[in-house]
Amino acid sequence: xxxxxxxxxxxxxxxxSFCGNYAVLSCFLxxxxxxxxxxxxxxxxxxxxxxxxxxxxxxGYGLHAVHGRALPVATGLKAARPDLTVVAVGGDGDGLxxxxxxxxxxxxxxxxxxxxxxxxxxxxxxxxxxxxxxPLGTVTRSTPRGNPDAPLNPVALAILAGYTFVGRxxxxxxDELIALLxxxxxxxxxxxxxxxxxxxxxxKHQTYEFYRDRVRPLEEAWRADDAWEACRRAASxxxxxxxxxxxxxxxTHQERLAAGDGAARPTLEPGDWRTVLDSYR
Numbered sequence: 001x002x003x004x005x006x007x008x009x010x011x012x013x014x015x016x017s018f019c020g021n022y023a024v025l026s027c028f029l030x031x032x033x034x035x036x037x038x039x040x041x042x043x044x045x046x047x048x049x050x051x052x053x054x055x056x057x058x059x060g061y062g063l064h065a066v067h068g069r070a071l072p073v074a075t076g077l078k079a080a081r082p083d084l085t086v087v088a089v090g091g092d093g094d095g096l097x098x099x100x101x102x103x104x105x106x107x108x109x110x111x112x113x114x115x116x117x118x119x120x121x122x123x124x125x126x127x128x129x130x131x132x133x134x135p136l137g138t139v140t141r142s143t144p145r146g147n148p149d150a151p152l153n154p155v156a157l158a159i160l161a162g163y164t165f166v167g168r169x170x171x172x173x174x175d176e177l178i179a180l181l182x183x184x185x186x187x188x189x190x191x192x193x194x195x196x197x198x199x200x201x202x203x204k205h206q207t208y209e210f211y212r213d214r215v216r217p218l219e220e221a222w223r224a225d226d227a228w229e230a231c232r233r234a235a236s237x238x239x240x241x242x243x244x245x246x247x248x249x250x251x252t253h254q255e256r257l258a259a260g261d262g263a264a265r266p267t268l269e270p271g272d273w274r275t276v277l278d279s280y281r
């Protein structure tokens with residue numbers, strides 16, 4: 001049976017001390033151990049930002065994509081290598097700022113992958129400017145009079161975009177987060193998990209104390225097939241609900257591609273680029 005350290009690497013994370021990302025990394029490694037995913041069958045794709053470093057700290061294949069582009073790269077990877085367990089990783093700025101269009105389109109495509117969305121409410125790597133999830137009125141280094149822009153709600157957006165698994169976890173509640181990550185990675189289809197992870201360096205609002213008094217698990221009798229009620233709960237700010245908001249069965253992007261592929265695919269050898277080019281003629 002796989003253990004936690006079967007997925008750890010010698011490289012030490014270089015996030016700020018007490019950053020919530022450390023807890024998320026430990027929870028993810030534990031989730032992989034519970035799932036028993038072989039490192040040789042694991043591929044992580046990240047964007048830019050603090051969360052972009054994540055693949056460097058997990059044993060498996062890792063690809064550090066450009067800013068906001070983790071999801072299309074991960075979708076293409078899963079289409080080409082359906083045998084891999086593909087996990088995309090990004091932050092709130094990476095995923096809903098420059099990557100906002102990809103976020104929505106990945107949901108409607110329903111690729112068989114998990115998207116871990118590290119949400120600290122700021123651009124943590126570039127000195128704490130407001131991100132698409134920063135609360136209205138928050139004072140930051142670039143908004144000394146308060147953030148003038150209303151925040152987006154990642155969970156509600158994911159539900160309406162078509163993700164077939166939508167959850168929210170918190171770095172300060174590891175047992176619940178591990179269970180959520182296990183369910184998301186095991187889900188067949190597009191799984192989105194918003195992970196509330198405080199930025200201890202730049203965020204003076206969304207702190208551990210802030211979340212401690214507000215987070216609350218969804219009730220056990222919750223129906224994860226009710227999209228509108230899920231959006232209503234996702235919009236609640238106090239309490240901030242944690243758990244699975246949406247879980248459905250639907251054909252994946254890979255299954256739709258296979259169903260629409262009437263012609264046999266050519267068998268390609270490594271470096272056989274001429275065959276690939278000729279297929280477009």
